[in-house]
Amino acid sequence: MFIDLLHGPAQLRRTAAVARRGFRTWRGERPFWAGVFTFQASLPILYLPYAHLDLGGIPLALSTTSGAGSLIIGVLLMALSVSLWYQQRFRVFAGIATLLLALVSFPVANFGGFLLGLVSALIGGSLACAWIPPTAAEPPTAAAATPPPNATSTSTATATNSASPAVPAVGETT
Numbered sequence: 001m002f003i004d005l006l007h008g009p010a011q012l013r014r015t016a017a018v019a020r021r022g023f024r025t026w027r028g029e030r031p032f033w034a035g036v037f038t039f040q041a042s043l044p045i046l047y048l049p050y051a052h053l054d055l056g057g058i059p060l061a062l063s064t065t066s067g068a069g070s071l072i073i074g075v076l077l078m079a080l081s082v083s084l085w086y087q088q089r090f091r092v093f094a095g096i097a098t099l100l101l102a103l104v105s106f107p108v109a110n111f112g113g114f115l116l117g118l119v120s121a122l123i124g125g126s127l128a129c130a131w132i133p134p135t136a137a138e139p140p141t142a143a144a145a146t147p148p149p150n151a152t153s154t155s156t157a158t159a160t161n162s163a164s165p166a167v168p169a170v171g172e173t174t
Contacts, residue, residue: 030086034131037123037127042121045112045117049070069109081124094128102122
């Protein structure tokens with residue numbers, strides 16, 4: 001594929017358009033944004049208990065005994081976000097588990113990652129529970145194949161007559 005990119009900007013644009021369309025199709029078949037919000041929620045929950053921040057020259061250390069709990073919650077949220085992307089049939093379970101982990105992260109993981117992780121996980125879990133898989137395109141119905149009522153022609157009358165030979169068509173003599 002990399003060799004194809006060397007053929008010029010036109011080939012690069014075509015390759016980018018194909019990749020973009022493919023990603024758009026992939027994204028539309030799964031709860032993509034629920035996974036993004038869930039993954040985004042795991043980052044502050046994982047990072048903040050282990051970070052040593054300086055706030056105006058004052059060291060702010062959040063290393064508490066909740067470090068192990070926030071590690072578990074963050075890793076579970078990451079696993080749930082990946083399962084939302086690749087195993088759509090578990091979306092309701094993953095959504096409910098994300099919502100529960102978000103609520104548990106409030107007391108365990110420094111207010112849910114200073115509410116950043118909590119709010120993002122609540123949004124991601126809600127999106128996962130609300131997502132409905134796309135339906136397949138409906139097959140064309142028989143009503144769509146029939147001609148409109150205004151279209152009268154002799155071919156329609158003969159087709160009707162040949163379908164039922166015992167009944168003559170209107171305006172046709174026997």
